[in-house]
Amino acid sequence: MTTDLMGDGQGALQDNSIRVERLLLEMVRPDPVQPRRVLPESIHLRFHNNQFTPTQALRELVQIVQIAARQQGRPFNSVIELLPNADEEREEETAVTLSPEEQLLHDLVNLAVTIRDDGQVNPLTVVDVSQGVTRLFRIETGERRYWATWLLRDFIPNYTGDGTIPCIIIPEKRSSVFRQAKENTARSGLTAIAMARQAALLLLTVHGYEISAYAENELLPSST
Helix, strand or coil: CCHHHHCCHHHHCCCCCCEEEEEEHHHEECCCCCCCCCCCHHHHHHHHCCCCCHHHHHHHHHHHHHHHHHHCCCCCCCHHHHCCCCCCCHHHHHHCCCCHHHHHHHHHHHHHHHHHHHCCCCCEEEEECCECCECCEEEEECHHHHHHHHHHHHHCCCCCCCCEEEEEEEEHHHCCHHHHHHHHHHCCCCCHHHHHHHHHHHHHHHCCCCCHHHHHHHHCCCCC
């Protein structure tokens, strides 16, 4: 997967039709066909099948981690307890082996507190998929920041934000799986399965298969 194929993400964003805006969290949704899964697969599927709200999805993750941590003698009640404790011995911290779900929640809590303390430096990149009067935006890049902001709002005490998240808004016609792929490959920890999903998505796009229609349908609330 070459840089030439994926293009220059920053250059691609230089367009008068692109704007930066703070959007309500409820108006933003992750891309259901994003190759990199942030949440565990079972939670990811239930969330995108409209069986979980964002808060419920995170609560499910927290409960899974609480069970795993309790079994290892590391019980916690609030996610804020997962932050590194400066009083603990470094040797003890490095000796702990976390499950993937525990590591994910630890990472999200750390990111959420960074956003709380320092603000969100990098806006999400979102695609405007609004229909009629219903404003709706699909995340192109930055899903981890999205989940960290939900975690900050609903699970970390003393949240003082306004329930919005800064976003670079791109018209639907300017959305790019190549820009998304470039960010994915720039991040560490892309699994073999995620890489296979990414390659398949790029190949489908190169050969002219329509992906966005499926994604938009998955974004819309269930009518049942």
